[in-house]
Amino acid sequence: MDIQIENLTKSYGPQKAVNNINFDVKTGEVLGFLGPNGAGKSTTMKMITGYIGIEKGDIRIGGKSLTDPESNFKQHIGYLPENNPLYLDMPIIDYLEFCAALQGVEKTKIDDRIKEMIGLCGLNREKHKKIGELSKGYRQRVGLAQAMIHDPEILVLDEPTTGLDPNQIIEIRKLIRDLGKEKTVILSTHILPEVEATCDRILIINRGNIVANGTPETLRKQAQGNEVLKLRIEDGDVETILKSLNALDTVQEADLVHREENLFEVQSVAQQSSKRNIFNLCVEKKWVLTELTPLETKLEDIFRNLTVN
Numbered sequence: 001m002d003i004q005i006e007n008l009t010k011s012y013g014p015q016k017a018v019n020n021i022n023f024d025v026k027t028g029e030v031l032g033f034l035g036p037n038g039a040g041k042s043t044t045m046k047m048i049t050g051y052i053g054i055e056k057g058d059i060r061i062g063g064k065s066l067t068d069p070e071s072n073f074k075q076h077i078g079y080l081p082e083n084n085p086l087y088l089d090m091p092i093i094d095y096l097e098f099c100a101a102l103q104g105v106e107k108t109k110i111d112d113r114i115k116e117m118i119g120l121c122g123l124n125r126e127k128h129k130k131i132g133e134l135s136k137g138y139r140q141r142v143g144l145a146q147a148m149i150h151d152p153e154i155l156v157l158d159e160p161t162t163g164l165d166p167n168q169i170i171e172i173r174k175l176i177r178d179l180g181k182e183k184t185v186i187l188s189t190h191i192l193p194e195v196e197a198t199c200d201r202i203l204i205i206n207r208g209n210i211v212a213n214g215t216p217e218t219l220r221k222q223a224q225g226n227e228v229l230k231l232r233i234e235d236g237d238v239e240t241i242l243k244s245l246n247a248l249d250t251v252q253e254a255d256l257v258h259r260e261e262n263l264f265e266v267q268s269v270a271q272q273s274s275k276r277n278i279f280n281l282c283v284e285k286k287w288v289l290t291e292l293t294p295l296e297t298k299l300e301d302i303f304r305n306l307t308v309n
């Protein structure tokens with residue numbers, strides 16, 4: 001089920017938490033929502049799930065506006081809110097039963113759905129405890145289980161791996177990826193490797209505005225300035241190698257990074273690659289090229305460039 005966000009705006013008093021944003025999410029896509037603290041991620045997610053009202057603009061779920069009185073969007077959405085509010089006095093199973101009933105799961109199917117969620121979210125060992133007796137990570141697992149209990153077509157997950165241990169993080173990321181093959185998933189996170197591990201596309205929001213929208217590869221390509229290569233060239237005098245690299249017409253600047261290890265870093269002139277020239281130079285001079293690695297722009301650097309202001 002596709003989601004379309006059109007000119008969405010939300011203010012709190014004089015402050016625009018979300019400022020006229022537009023984006024789509026398609027079925028079978030996992031969208032990673034990134035942004036610094038206070039950027040507007042949770043506010044956007046709350047509007048998509050109907051938790052708070054829309055001030056301006058529209059949200060369409062499966063083509064139907066949320067404001068359409070006939071839109072029964074809530075039954076298609078599973079939501080894990082930011083602070084994962086749970087009823088602390090309730091045992092896990094009772095709570096999931098309550099959520100399933102609330103979400104309209106057929107009575108005869110509730111027990112099976114609960115069993116499935118307990119397995120999927122790794123709750124088996126703790127399933128007889130009350131929610132208030134659970135550790136932070138296990139509470140997060142209960143939050144995920146309630147979000148998925150009615151097998152919704154859309155999942156909106158606000159920082160889903162917060163508080164989970166490294167083993168569970170890997171399992172939950174895999175689960176999200178698998179779910180994302182058929183469902184529409186939006187997740188917010190501050191963990192950049194998480195986006196690379198789980199998401200098909202990244203949306204970066206800063207101060208209520210979308211500042212980037214694309215796959216990790218597209219964002220890298222857009223951010224990538226000139227080609228930067230790391231080289232190891234052996235069997236030659238280091239100073240001569242450095243001088244020769246700097247003399248190549250595709251090279252803007254060559255630097256010696258580590259003298260003992262014969263490591264150099266080369267930045268090419270804009271729109272040009274120096275790989276072939278470097279290779280030919282080494283052949284001509286009978287130097288041995290034992291390493292040539294393009295240095296990629298890190299997602300952290302892209303994020304910082306777009307959001308530090």
Ligand SMILES: Nc1ncnc2c1ncn2[C@@H]1O[C@H](COP(=O)(O)OP(=O)(O)OP(=O)(O)O)[C@@H](O)[C@H]1O
Nearest residue numbers: 012015017035036037038039040041042043044082
């Ligand atoms: N109920 C509220 N009343 C007033 N201001 C609010 C309210 N909720 C959010 N805001 C403000 O709106 C802005 C966006 O907040 P939001 O929670 O959407 O950010 P976020 O990107 O989810 O941040 P974080 O990563 O810290 O969770 C912030 O400046 C926040 O202070």
